Amino acid sequence: MNKSGLKLVYWFHGHSCPMSTLGYRAGVVAKKLLKVKRKDYYKVSVKVFFKSCAVDGIQISFPATYANGNLTLQDEKRFAFEFLDNEKKRGVSITFNKPLLDFMERYAHIKKTEKDEKKIIGFFKKFIKYTQSAKLNDIFIIKEI
Template sequence: MCIEKTPWEQVIDFHGHTCPEIALGYRVAQIAMRELGIKPTPSTELVVTAQTHSCALDAFQILNHATFGRGALKVDENKQHKYLFEYSDTSVRVTITVLPKILEHLVIPENLATRREIQNATLEAIQFILSSEENMFCTIQKDDHQ
């Protein structure tokens, strides 16, 4: 019997493990899809420009079908969790900027002694990122560029 994996499970499989930055990318990717109102497929021309190179980018490759190989995932390194999503066949684009309160949860404290403590802290950070109210998670700027 074949069981279809959820989008979250697909992202984790692709990335190789769970971590707070994967949760951040997953959440940003979902917001972008909703705001653009277009479901990405492997043949659509969604281009994502990230301002930092992080684990979050793996979520964009799975959920938004924006990959490095096709040139649809770009990094303009500024060490900021700010992401621009745009379709080449439309004039609409969305910029999502993750707020500092969320970014505090990306780093797991180094003073944790046991593997269990590290796992618990990681799960708490992921839960915080995935369940934060959207207005506390990010700012969304949607514009129509010509």
């Protein structure tokens, strides 16, 4: 896990949170699997299927940015990313795996039912730690497309 990369994400994004961490980690995996570098931005693209902080994490770890026009957001409320190498016509699809979805559900439940703000913040911090340290297979379903 690249700690300095995450530091940059949190600086760029303005705060640390689970979704920016997940976007970052998804971009790291996709970049590795597609064997692309930052300078390859002209031949790659990413589609994000839900609007969230993940977009900022991706822009740091994967060579696609809003301004370069190779990052598109289709807010379909699906926890999914598609990273594409448009030259080689291949890509990587990443969706959220069950342990992560369960964690998200627990957090949503606590946010809704817990009255003690400190407990909500405590769980939020636990959630961030989880997204930073969980095994890839626990958080993501990764498929070549």
